[in-house]
Amino acid sequence: xxxxxxxxxxxxxxxxxxxxxxxxxxxxxxxxxxxxxxxxxxxxxxxxxxxxxxxxxxxxxxxxxxxxxxxxxxxxxxxxxxxxxxxxxxxxxxxxxx
Amino acid sequence: xxxxxxxxxxxxxxxxxxxxxxxxxxxxxxxxxxxxxxxxxxxxxxxxxxxxxxxxxxxxxxxxxxxxxxxxxxxxxxxxxxxxxxxxxxxxxxxxxxxxxxxxxxxxxxxxxxxxxxxxxxxxxxxxxxxxxxxxxxxxxxxxxxxxxxxxxxxxxxxxxxxxxxxxxxxxxxxxxxxxxxxxxxxxxxxxxxxxxxxxxxxxxxxxxxxxxxxxxxxxxxxxxxxxxxxxxxxxxxxxxxxxxxxxxxxxxxxxxxxxxxxxxxxxxxxxxxxxxxxxxxxxxxxxxxxxxxxxxxxxxxxxxxxxxxxxxxxxxxxxxxxxxxxxxxxxxxxxxxxxxxxxxxxxxxxxxxxxxxxxxxxxxxxxxxxxxxxxxxxxxxxxx
Numbered sequence: 190x191x192x193x194x195x196x197x198x199x200x201x202x203x204x205x206x207x208x209x210x211x212x213x214x215x216x217x218x219x220x221x222x223x224x225x226x227x228x229x230x231x232x233x234x235x236x237x238x239x240x241x242x243x244x245x246x247x248x249x250x251x252x253x254x255x256x257x258x259x260x261x262x263x264x265x266x267x268x269x270x271x272x273x274x275x276x277x278x279x280x281x282x283x284x285x286x287x
Numbered sequence: 288x289x290x291x292x293x294x295x296x297x298x299x300x301x302x303x304x305x306x307x308x309x310x311x312x313x314x315x316x317x318x319x320x321x322x323x324x325x326x327x328x329x330x331x332x333x334x335x336x337x338x339x340x341x342x343x344x345x346x347x348x349x350x351x352x353x354x355x356x357x358x359x360x361x362x363x364x365x366x367x368x369x370x371x372x373x374x375x376x377x378x379x380x381x382x383x384x385x386x387x388x389x390x391x392x393x394x395x396x397x398x399x400x401x402x403x404x405x406x407x408x409x410x411x412x413x414x415x416x417x418x419x420x421x422x423x424x425x426x427x428x429x430x431x432x433x434x435x436x437x438x439x440x441x442x443x444x445x446x447x448x449x450x451x452x453x454x455x456x457x458x459x460x461x462x463x464x465x466x467x468x469x470x471x472x473x474x475x476x477x478x479x480x481x482x483x484x485x486x487x488x489x490x491x492x493x494x495x496x497x498x499x500x501x502x503x504x505x506x507x508x509x510x511x512x513x514x515x516x517x518x519x520x521x522x523x524x525x526x527x528x529x530x531x532x533x534x535x536x537x538x539x540x541x542x543x544x545x546x547x548x549x550x551x552x553x554x555x556x557x558x559x560x561x562x563x564x565x566x567x568x569x570x571x572x573x574x575x576x577x578x579x580x581x582x583x584x585x586x587x588x589x590x591x592x593x594x595x596x597x598x599x600x601x602x603x604x605x606x607x608x609x610x611x612x613x614x615x616x617x618x619x620x621x622x623x624x625x626x627x628x629x630x631x632x633x634x635x636x637x638x639x640x641x642x643x644x645x646x647x648x649x650x651x652x653x654x655x656x657x658x659x660x661x662x663x664x665x666x667x668x669x670x671x672x
Contacts, residue, residue: 191533192549 195246196253196269209243311381312390318375325351325358325371334572336360336370338385341432342399347572351582354560359384359434366435384435395431446543453479456537456550458528461489464556465510472519479548480520481539483527487511
């Protein structure tokens with residue numbers, strides 16, 4: 190079983206975590222068209238490379254960010270979302286880390 | 288029975304002072320404490336242990352170390368147990384599986400001669416039409432083809448699990464595994480050493496390494512003492528590691544307990560297995576691998592009149608032959624010939640002649656000696672990750 194290093198709880202079994210989808214900029218729900226909103230909810234990039242994802246440590250309800258190579262399933266880095274949210278440029282530039 | 292046993296330097300795993308009786312197919316056989324069911328039966332020249340799943344071909348031990356399904360037998364409490372892994376000290380009543388009538392004269396042997404008309408998937412193609420006919424055929428087919436009988440009254444036994452955390456897990460307690468464990472433990476790592484045999488030492492238990500086998504026993508004793516004295520090493524014997532999952536997560540089964548092991552690194556020192564030489568009827572009782580002969584020496588079961596015909600087996604086979612051949616009447620080295628089985632049986636002293644006598648003779652349990660047919664592994668390998 191894979192081990193994921195939770196920034197809050199340390200190394201834990203992957204079965205304790207829930208995948209939360211790729212990090213991508215959310216369109217404004219007030220002004221977005223249905224097409225834009227559907228694309229945000231359902232479309233994933235699915236290219237091979239390093240991806241930035243939301244993960245939840247379910248027992249402690251803690252959401253954090255994982256940078257992972259989805260070809261080799263290697264986890265490169267995990268960190269608290271504050272790092273991401275304090276730097277809005279990271280969210281909008283999807284391919285910044287590829 | 289003692290006639291068929293090798294004398295004292297051999298048979299290190301049996302206690303000759305303590306005789307144990309087992310019942311196989313209603314007949315009583317005598318073995319020694321430390322024998323497995325298979326080795327005790329072979330010592331009594333009972334080579335035929337079971338019948339095959341579909342064609343009811345005779346089945347006898349092939350590897351004698353639990354690597355083949357040829358020795359599946361029925362216990363009162365459980366079906367499909369490997370006779371070469373059952374100690375006779377614990378299992379006294381054993382039966383063969385999947386025959387009709389008697390084991391020697393199985394009425395369903397007829398299926399073997401019809402084998403060419405029953406390819407893989409035959410039942411599913413032939414008996415499913417017209418719709419619903421399978422319900423009729425299934426009862427008949429399940430009686431003809433199958434293995435043991437489940438005991439529905441048996442009480443479920445208690446099983447549990449335990450989590451283990453170690454720096455290094457080493458699979459295989461042979462010389463390579465032990466040396467790796469010692470090196471790692473001396474460097475301060477906490478080590479888990481896992482071996483599926485009851486005796487630690489792997490090939491040091493049976494392989495002679497040099498002609499006089501002078502190095503073997505002292506090396507084994509030396510390594511074993513060091514292992515047992517080392518507090519950093521935990522040893523699990525009679526334990527099977529049946530998987531190597533992501534991030535070194537290893538399920539290890541020992542008795543009725545499953546260890547879920549998480550290690551930081553894993554060393555596979557499990558050695559390598561021989562391959563059977565491919566020829567017609569190579570599945571019959573009495574045709575075995577070189578490791579089979581070696582494993583027979585452990586309980587000292589090899590008969591004095593034994594004769595080996597080694598096919599294609601390379602270095603390892605030669606080594607064994609040169610060392611234990613003393614007790615054997617005649618040993619031969621057979622090149623890869625057009626009809627190896629015939630060649631072997633002639634050497635064994637069987638009367639080979641006529642059109643179908645070769646197959647019929649091969650079907651009979653070998654009264655005098657097994658035929659050894661195996662390809663040696665090219666090299667012993669250990670992977671480290």
